[in-house]
Amino acid sequence: MIWRGIITKLWATIIAIVAIALVFLTILLLQFFENSNLHQTELQMHKIGTKSVQLIENGGDRRTALNSISDISGVYSAGSALVTNRDYWFSAPDKGFPRLNRHFFQSDPVLNKALVSGKFVEKQGAFSNGGTTPAKMIIIGLPVHTRLGENGALYIFQTLNIAQNAIDQSKKLIYISTGIAIILTTFFAFFLSTRIGAPLRRMRTAVLQVARGNFDINVPVVTRDEVGDLAVAFNKMRDDLKANMTALNQEKEQLAGILDNMADGVVLLDENGRIKAKNPPATAFVRSWAFEHDDARSPSILTEMLLSASGERKQQIQNVTTQGRFWVVILTPLYSRQKIRGAVAVLRDMTEEQHIDQMKKGFVANVSHELRTPVSMIQGYSEAIIDGIAETDQEKTDMAKIILDESKRLGRLVNELLDLAKLEAGHFQLNKKDVPLIDFFSHTVNKFSNLAEKTGIRLELETDAGENDCFVFDPDRVEQVMTNLIDNAIRHTSEEGWVHISVHLESGELSVKVRDSGTGIAEEDLPFVFERFYKADKARTRGKSGTGLGLAIAKHIIDAHGGEISVNSRKEHGTTFQFSLPDNGD
Template sequence: MFIFKSVVGKLWITIIGLVVVVLLTLSLFLFRFIETSFPKSKDQAETLSKLAVKVASEISLHQEERRYLQVVNELLSAQDTSVIIVTTDFRQIQAPVGQPDHREIRYDDFFLNSDLQKVFAGEIKDNRLRNSGMPNTQLENQYTAVAVPFMNKEQSQVAGALILYQITQSSEETQAYVKKLFVVVGVAGFLMTTFFAFFLLTRITQPIQQLKKAADLISKGEYGTRVPITSTDEIGELAQTFNHMGGQLSDTIKALNHEKEHLSSVLRSMTDAVITFDAAGRVILTNPQGEKIIQEWNQIQWSDEKPALTGGQAGSGSMSTIPEPLRPLFESVISEAKELTSKVHVRSDVWSVVMAPLYSQDIVRGVVAVMRNVTEEFRLEKLRTDFVANVSHELRTPLSMMQGYSEALIDDIAATPEERKELAQVIHDESLRMGRLVRDLLDLAKMETGNMELHFRELDVLAFLRRIHRKFAGLSKERGIAISCTLPDKPLLLCQADEDRLEQVMTNLLDNALRHTPAGAQIEIRASEERYKGEHAILIEVSDQGYGIPAEDIPYIFERFYKADKARTRGTNGGTGLGLAIVKNIIEAHHGTIQVKSQTGQGTTFSITLPCKGV
């Protein structure tokens, strides 16, 4: 019931119960006291009958003795007893004793004439044994009356009837009165308790209701909610404590939000991807970099058996699952409950992944993964390894030859001056080759570190290319290779260019073309106008009819020491493997680009695009 769910209802029921228990207990003891202390109606009638006989006989004997009658009257008054005398002709006369001051009570209020006839005949009657035909009066229940014969002075005959009556003092009447009293008190207690309950409603329940409403508002995020303090009692202290708690909670929430925003800012500003997974592999938190990775990786078809996972908005309504490349590491961290580090290859990128478990009371509830794209570092490390291997290879061959031929000279193995001169020439050639290698390495190091000095000035491209053509015309003729130069009629000018470095570019390209083009083939130099990034530019092309470059080698030919001939065999005039890397760096220093097109057995074309405005 609703009443038992309310504090006021419970308090009201409790008070009503206490009142009922107290009244019942009190009535029990009071009724017990009445039964033992008050006479019953039968006892009172018998006692009153004896007194009436005595009084009747004494009054009839001492009617003339005033002093005696006064004493009897005082005794009857002390017992709240009154006397009525009725003659045999049913006439009520004034009694000498026990007569009440009022005359409203008459004999027929207690007895019928037929009853008095029996009294006149010598019987004793009380109103408890009245005739059923007598009308019911209030006095009958209020008084106990006894009628006895009244003798004349000579005691010779009955002169009438003496009626002695007094207020009924029996336990039954008293108990009935007490019951009525208790009913009245119970009703009054019920009304007072109800009033008191409504009073408590305003003094106790309403402040508690205000506290409840304030707590509901705080639970909904309104941490500035306060309750009014209307008293200084316990309720007021509770309200004051609640307001203090609300203030502390508001400060704590602000501090937590500040820390949360600080952490979010740190996560957003991190270049590394941070992703948090639960124990089932669902994404529960990411920073923008991690969200981008999840979306991209979950859209990749990893195998024929597994469908592509759909990327979701991490941290939003739908939960993404862990991508396949991270799953083995994730399962290891969950099972072993320890931090693990690994590298993951996704397409052409390399990612360093650090994954650590998240605990909740010594139970692994998920993992946090920090990922960084280390493709460039991985590439540089590979380049470093390859560089050491290539430099060692390139230096070991000439050094071995120089050491061997120098030992031959020292040991006088060469018998003739011509043989000694030939050995010395080989040593000289190998020293030049080592010098070129060291010079190219120094140049490449300066270019990659940005320390290469460039001297920019205006350059006439047509004149520059004609000079380059003349420079290589003799060498190509010796090898039986035709070299041509196709130039436009209108002038081509570069506003900012380093002529020496561009000559180094053309030299490296033409040297490669001559070394990889067979006799009888042709090399062509071309120049024309071009548009590059919406501006005027000059296109320079070097085409040969050589052996060509395999398609799988084209993406790597501009790397240091990369050689399409995997055997790494070179002649005396072989290159160092650094020429194209130097070419690319010089062109990029001029804000230009270089591209290559080649087919095996059909030749190669290098295309250089240089902006006219230059740097």
Template sequence: MTRHHRTFFRQLFRWTLLILTIPLALLTWFTGSAVQDFSYQQTRAELLARSELIKGQLARLLDQKDLAGLDRLIKTIGPEAGTRITVIASDGLVLADSQNDPARMQSHANRPEFILALAQGQGFSTRHSSTLNERLMYAAIPLRTKVSQQPAAVLRLAVPVSDIDLALKSIQLRLLLTALAIILAAVTLAWLFSRRLSRPLEQLTLNADHYARGEFSRDHLADNDQPMSREVAGLSQAMKRMARQLDEQISRIGSQRMQLETVLAGMIEGVIAVDMDQRILYLNHAACRLFQVRQTNHQGQPLEEVIRHASLLELMARSLVSVQPLEEELLLQRPQTIHLTVHGVRLLGHHQKQLGALLVLHDITRLKRLETMRRDFVANVSHELKTPITAIQGFVETLLDGALNDRQHAREFLEIIQRQSGRLDAIVDDLLSLSRLEEEIKEEQAELILQPLLPVLTEAARACAPKAEAKRVSLDLNCPGELSGLINEGLLEQAVVNLIVNAIKYSPEQSRVEIRGCCRQGHIEIQVIDEGVGIEARHLPRLFERFYRSDKARSRKLGGTGLGLAIVKHIMEGHHGSVTVQSRPGSGSTFTLFLPQPDQTAQPKRPVM
């Protein structure tokens, strides 16, 4: 049931009006009654005074038994005085009357004023006269003669009440008009008084309503020139202080919340928070990205409707009831499997009240891949080093067992040992070079200088010329002289040399290897194109991994270490570029180095120490 509250102004106005008008109405009523009583008292006193004036004459006529003379006297002085005069014998018989024939009048023995006059010496009454058919006020006194001390008769005087009432009505009308004027003034004063008291409170109510809506800058009392009581002014100041404090606190909380949301949104770890009913409290961008969920406001939605992953939902359910933090690894089946480490804890609020649970998801796919690469690298290094070492040990043992005396075989064995030692040295050199490149890239120590590319490509081709001539492979260089880039001359030359050497190794005799340099689509391209055997498509994604070979037997026969392309990849990463390959079996291969095109006003970049 809705309860309707009256406004403070209406209540104050009503009670103020009642306080002012009720006493005034009572005062008017009492005043009217007092005036009426006073008028009646005055009339009674006047009737008594008249009675005292004429009773002597009437008593003498009674002593003389002159009833006719008595009646004539009364009929003479009655009209002159405007008063009805009646003389009643002690037994109630009317002896004389100023307005009627006594002989025709009834006995007045039962009249109240007559009875009171005989009993108390005075008698008064106000009643309807059956004789005159109107209301009269009666005053009666006893008449005593000289013959007897007992009342011989009763003298009664009467005047019409209508004359008194007419005068009273005139007085009461003036009182009523005065009272109405006072009431009207009281209403006006009550309205002004109530409005003066309620107006500031109404403004305070409006202020409180705006404060409740967060509009702390609105102040309806600021533009109000009406004076306020000390209490209302104190309340207004207290509310203003409260509003400022609330505004500051809400701003501080909003700022902290924005900072927290910014931090959570910027985290690479996924964050999922739910309440006790597993409805989402927070889901950051990283979590949306991991589970391929649209980055919208999911607050209040059931977690199972947004993220459909049974293991994660089961972990969240256990996190809601577990006192200890939980940790598990989850897999997300995508085109490439994603490995996650998930930590689950309870969310606790004030007084350790549980609000829900929180999951933090760490993408460890790269770490898993690096771990796999580390294991593969250790296995490959062990295998690559073991092969030449085993060969060297075998031929050394053979020589020690007596083959050293056979000069022909000894020389052959020593040449094999020399080749295997050279291969071992090349592997170690490439490993050291690769390690050095990784460290320089990590520490950003590679010095990049804006310079032309043609001299670098020319020097790389010159360095590979002997191997090309030995295999009768022609090297063609095509690069504009004005083409420049931010490069490390030594490292870029090494990358190009590695590509040219590979192209020569895998190209047939009397073929051609082309080195091109150009600027295309906002970046610089350096291409090494051969006419070799080509590479199958299944090998292309892993071609730049360490020790990976598309044709292991052919590679070892040609003296490759399996690290050349990995070195090229790391060199390009140090140049903020990349390397790609396009190849088909029997159609040759094209290796492309991509470098960012420098700004013409760019300054040389120095190493960061």
């Protein structure tokens, strides 16, 4: 990890640059030293040689001349040798020089030329004489011709050790400066590491924390440079991110809340028709679909609709019935660019609406039937009377009675419709009174005694109310309720049957039950009997059939009193309607 760090890279780069520069410098310096040293040495030796040759050729005292030569060359750490046809002389400043003899100079092909051809010669190399270790030397030879006819050559030689020493010294200096450069670079790297590396590392940790969702982490702003600016920018980014995330989460929660509390079902599908999310009403739909089709996967209707939506590239609407409930499914495809990435299906439970719709249709049919039947009968019998079809007075009376009955029936239908319209619109006032219970209920029940007698039905009233017990309610409206309940009971009870009315006053509450031993109501019809126009007995047998409004009106009246009305029944086992009225004494 550390090797990949920016500081390490910087450090390595600087070291490499310093090293390369130093290597070049070393090579160039050494070459320069070597060349300049050699040149210097050659020049010196030339001067010494020329001076020495002059000393010998001037013809002074030979011994003094040789001593002077030895001294001059000694000053420059050089040695000298004189080779003539008469004698041989050698002088060296210290014992480090090999002892070169006449033979050495005469046998060397280059050096020999100074002797033989009288030329100036120069030679570099490792020289030794006999068994001595070779020494790196530079030797120059100058021809010598004295006035006394003596010929030969003077050789000046110098070891190259001095030059070598200087080079070694320079190398040492270069090594030291390399070491210093490395140490300085390392210090520089450490400095950078604390100034740049540490804040960057802190920022990296902070970024990772933020990525994990921890928005409380703060990057300290230590320096006022680009790194400091970066820390400030990071902290701002973190604040913005936190605000955005919070807003996003709140929006998500709001959306989830809305979805969960929606009456419509919402299903989110992926591109393969798999359910990715759904709300509670949608769960109910999926469950009932799975139950009906014995298939635990996504409802096939949704997959099919998604397929059509992909093909047609437009919204799909379908009606679906499952487990007796009626749903309208609206599927809207979701696009990601041109590709469909899924769909949102809205499932609306339209069971009630469909039921109401059907009821409305039924109502029109019912009302037209209800109206048509009495109207055509009135018309028919009136024509019969006018045309003189009825011959006897008795026949005429009978026909007129039918006309009267039918017009009453028509009147009742119109009144009930008007009543219901008023009740539903809320435009009616309860006319509450303190009503003596026994009087009221006996009167209401007695109205039906003739009818009961005619149809052979036993009609009974049972009550635990006292002679003077009173209760506050609207007597006309409650009588309307009782009339309908008793009328229904008698109409749905065959001969030899009974209708039992019980009235109880219990803890300030009036409870009334109308029981009969009649046909009963089928279980599937029970929840709907209080709806307007609902008729459980669909066969409209004359005389028995009503308008289907009576119970709807009754429920409105009882509700307006703040009471409750309910029904219990079993097919062929009779029916019980009961209602209760609270004592609100006003």
